[in-house]
Amino acid sequence: MSALDEVTSSQPYPAGATVVRIGENRQYVYTLTSGAMRLVRTLADGRRQFTGFVLPGDYVGLTGTPKHRHDIEAIVDSRICRTSTAHMRQLRERYPQLERKLLQRTCMELAASQDNGLLLARLQPSERLANFLLRLAARSTEPGAPGETVALPMGRSDIADHLGLTMETVSRTFTKLKQQQLIALPQLHLVQILDYPGLRQLAGDEL
Amino acid sequence: MSALDEVTSSQPYPAGATVVRIGENRQYVYTLTSGAMRLVRTLADGRRQFTGFVLPGDYVGLTGTPKHRHDIEAIVDSRICRTSTAHMRQLRERYPQLERKLLQRTCMELAASQDNGLLLARLQPSERLANFLLRLAARSTEPGAPGETVALPMGRSDIADHLGLTMETVSRTFTKLKQQQLIALPQLHLVQILDYPGLRQLAGDEL
DNA sequence: CGCAGTTTTGATTAGCTTCAACGGCGGTGG
DNA sequence: CCACCGCCGTTGAAGCTAATCAAAACTGCG
Numbered sequence: 001m002s003a004l005d006e007v008t009s010s011q012p013y014p015a016g017a018t019v020v021r022i023g024e025n026r027q028y029v030y031t032l033t034s035g036a037m038r039l040v041r042t043l044a045d046g047r048r049q050f051t052g053f054v055l056p057g058d059y060v061g062l063t064g065t066p067k068h069r070h071d072i073e074a075i076v077d078s079r080i081c082r083t084s085t086a087h088m089r090q091l092r093e094r095y096p097q098l099e100r101k102l103l104q105r106t107c108m109e110l111a112a113s114q115d116n117g118l119l120l121a122r123l124q125p126s127e128r129l130a131n132f133l134l135r136l137a138a139r140s141t142e143p144g145a146p147g148e149t150v151a152l153p154m155g156r157s158d159i160a161d162h163l164g165l166t167m168e169t170v171s172r173t174f175t176k177l178k179q180q181q182l183i184a185l186p187q188l189h190l191v192q193i194l195d196y197p198g199l200r201q202l203a204g205d206e207l
Numbered sequence: 208m209s210a211l212d213e214v215t216s217s218q219p220y221p222a223g224a225t226v227v228r229i230g231e232n233r234q235y236v237y238t239l240t241s242g243a244m245r246l247v248r249t250l251a252d253g254r255r256q257f258t259g260f261v262l263p264g265d266y267v268g269l270t271g272t273p274k275h276r277h278d279i280e281a282i283v284d285s286r287i288c289r290t291s292t293a294h295m296r297q298l299r300e301r302y303p304q305l306e307r308k309l310l311q312r313t314c315m316e317l318a319a320s321q322d323n324g325l326l327l328a329r330l331q332p333s334e335r336l337a338n339f340l341l342r343l344a345a346r347s348t349e350p351g352a353p354g355e356t357v358a359l360p361m362g363r364s365d366i367a368d369h370l371g372l373t374m375e376t377v378s379r380t381f382t383k384l385k386q387q388q389l390i391a392l393p394q395l396h397l398v399q400i401l402d403y404p405g406l407r408q409l410a411g412d413e414l
Numbered sequence: 415c416g417c418a419g420t421t422t423t424g425a426t427t428a429g430c431t432t433c434a435a436c437g438g439c440g441g442t443g444g
Numbered sequence: 445c446c447a448c449c450g451c452c453g454t455t456g457a458a459g460c461t462a463a464t465c466a467a468a469a470c471t472g473c474g
Contacts (some may be wrong), residue, residue: 010385033464041322041324041325042322042361043325043329043411044411044412047329047330048325048329049324049328049329051283051321051324064310064313064314065311065314065315066308066320069318069321071368076429080463096303096323098305099294099303099306099307099310100306101388103271103306103309103310103313104271104272106270106271106310106313106314107270107271107316108272108317110270110313110316110317110320111272111276111315111322112274112277113317113321113324114246114248114258114320115419116324117248117256117258117320117323117324117327118248118256120324120327120328121256121368121370121371122250122254122256123254124429125429125430139225152403155452155453156453157452157453158450161328163328164327164328164329165236165430165431165465166431166432166452167452168431168432168453168454168455169429169430169431170457171453171454172430172454172455174454175454188438188439188452190454194378205251206248206252332461332462333460362420362421362422363420363421363422364420372462372463373462373463374420374462375420375422375423375462375463375464376461376462376463378421378422378423379422379423379462381421381422382422382423394471395420395421395470395471407429
């Protein structure tokens with residue numbers, strides 16, 4: 001009963017709130033039910049990079065490490081469910097095959113992180129943004145549908161910090177993709193993919 | 208007996224040889240016994256990034272994915288041992304705690320990859336190189352010993368492809384660090400760390 | 415000793431960042 | 445309900461850093 005309580009309790013966080021700080025002991029595993037969050041790494045002088053964004057349905061904190069390796073911040077008003085790590089431990093003991101699932105998940109994350117490495121090391125701004133938009137599209141609806149519309153809960157500077165650029169460059173790149181008729185921006189936080197193959201080619205295909 | 212054979216057989220690879228190609232099915236897990244290798248991702252137009260380097264004692268291919276996600280190339284003449292994945296599977300069934308070890312390993316790799324993301328996204332060339340040298344130093348001998356000397360089996364362009372720079376920039380950055388008395392270069396492929404704290408500070412400490 | 419490949423160094427270019435100003439949107443208070 | 449204010453995003457101009465292009469120096473090797 002208490003375990004169920006844990007799973008179903010949904011905590012609200014206002015935009016800008018910090019859910020966990022880097023280095024804190026992991027006490028819970030979280031699932032985002034609504035809103036959006038970012039995984040943040042910061043340097044002493046303020047330079048930072050967002051390892052990724054958390055969208056509804058995503059898990060976070062589901063790792064093998066004893067401490068959190070990111071700050072987790074709410075981008076907009078959000079709600080998350082949490083499960084205690086103690087409970088997770090019980091589950092893992094009871095269902096050993098979970099261990100394997102977890103390993104597979106982590107391997108997928110590792111692959112994604114390494115893809116991101118190539119992106120940051122070698123891709124041009126327009127290629128990075130194309131990549132980002134396609135990944136976001138793949139997470140929301142079924143990809144490839146022409147005229148697909150994708151929500152951008154995060155601001156331009158959030159995208160910049162994820163892609164290793166400045167806000168200005170992100171903005172300029174958006175208008176460039178718009179001019180090339182690859183995308184349309186019906187609203188600030190809404191992207192319509194006009195030319196899926198073109199965007200995919202720009203993104204470097206395989207990535 | 209055949210299992211032992213597998214473990215102990217050591218295969219030679221000449222410099223430049225490709226051990227596995229990206230996308231191939233994983234048939235073996237490898238351990239490097241001598242030499243050095245690189246983990247390569249390449250774009251269609253030739254741009255590439257090296258996810259990491261493999262040094263003697265390192266494992267490679269120890270993942271939960273069914274296919275290799277990198278090309279693996281020998282940098283210098285190398286020898287590797289290999290174990291079939293079938294054998295690994297047996298081991299994992301017999302020793303369930305291996306699964307957990309594997310998960311921990313993968314989480315460490317994930318953390319390292321994400322650190323590298325921040326490096327590629329936000330660090331300046333000198334900061335990147337300082338980071339790289341310190342990580343290399345940490346892998347060879349006990350770190351912090353002043354006057355420590357680190358071997359660089361890879362060439363300058365390999366370092367460039369790992370750090371998201373060009374060969375020229377890497378070379379210039381080496382001479383810069385040399386002029387700042389942070390390092391010395393007794394030979395092309397040998398770095399002596401003169402000012403460990405200074406290098407660490409340049410590298411961004413926490414990373 | 416000479417050659418080939420790699421590295422270093424130099425000059426130039428291009429692209430991103432920085433700095434700065436403008437515009438649009440939403441929220442708040444009158 | 446409207447006007448004002450502040451924030452975020454866009455756009456513009458200038459500066460700087462790393463990439464590019466090119467040549468010289470060094471290293472290892474035959």
